[in-house]
Amino acid sequence: MSNDTPNPAPEDKPQTPEGKPQTPEAAPGVPEALAHVNPKVDGSELIRFDRVTKRFGDHVVLDDLEFTVASGKHVTLIGPSGSGKTTILRLLMTLLKPDEGTISVGGRYLTHEERNGKLVPAGEKHIREVRKNIGMVFQQFNLFPNMRVLRNITEAPVHVLGLSKEEAEERARELLELVGLTEHVDKYPSQLSGGQQQRVAIARALAMRPQVLLLDEVTSALDPELVAGVLDVLRDIAHTTDITMLCVTHEMNFARDISDDVLMFNEGRVIESGSPEKMFNDPDHPRTREFLSAVL
Template structure:
């Protein structure tokens, strides 16, 4: 599927000036005694496509969940667009942020999950319009027009009045992508978006994401085991192991000439 004019109209095009859009400073996250992220420092520039690779359990998905504030850091801070995500300044001190502040910063972030996470009691159209109307305050008619254009982009116009249970896994994931883009986020998070799909459906979803990556300036942070996809869309690849970034570089560098023994070991197992 190729991108069309609706793609460029309906997805954001933040200024790509190399400015820092996401910043993790000394972030630690524990689940019980398990340290999932260990004093993590990294940043993502606006408009860039960054892919996180590494073994299961290395902390990659936790990064996305932190950005969506589904979990909060035990130590350290996260900034999005120069604003603290789960902290705020109050009387000169940095304190845990209130829910209003978190919602305001988080609305610039969209996420596509492994398991689609569509609302089962809502038809496709309302799945896409619900957040723009309730969170952004978009008029219903404008939200529906945006949704129809996005459904055309993802090739699902004829399924607009169906419930998620009436769609295939691949179709549900396309709806989930359209739903994330309907918020016009600055950042799109992709969490193993093909892992729950039957193999024959994977290529279509990845092709759609390639179109988004190539046709817009949206910043993408992607966790995937699809190494060819990572090679195709990434400006930067980060190799994770035990909650730390152990190597970072261009796709050409990481996939063709990795420096770290653990990176070489991981890639030899998955390529």
């Protein structure tokens, strides 16, 4: 939605001085709160969609979809609305169940279990166990209105991960510092602006120390002047950690900044993928070109 020059030179890409670090050790600027996020960045496969089909009634949203995401990668999903991007995130978060096919995370099936050599739908417990590695930030923030900011962040670490209250609060305060909201710890979500709420939601998701962070159009519900603050926080996280990110966004400049890979969706399939340089400057598929010329 930005009206920047459509074809900036690739050299412009790193917008933070240190660029994107390859390993956490190489990043001098890693914030304290995120120092833990150090999954094996060996490029091994972390997420796999295997012939996944999802329908809503007669409408096929995802059609026999296959793709993988390597650990530590930042992947942006682009495509026209209704092309199934958000559905992918919701499937990964188990908010939806696939009609056909399997999804695995870290080598484990997400919604299925192997029992006696057969693949059966998984029980609650299995799903929860695998799901713990995944965090999500929603378009509408979805903070808990009945909890103050601090408790929004500590609730799950305490009651799901079993952290002590002190530990969780310390973690929460560090994360609030990272997202620049330390002075708002004792406020209710309703007392914050949309941008602030979204930054709290990011902190809340990170407090679970997920391997994968799903970002579902996180700036679409924000007033335009609040977008930059949220994107800066996310850029920071993207550039200083190796948390795997799956991102659905309409902010193409942001996508260009943070992505390792861009996947173009159309009618429930990936029609093209590649590095942001390639995808934004010289896409192969005519549909990608058409889409990008419309949004850039």
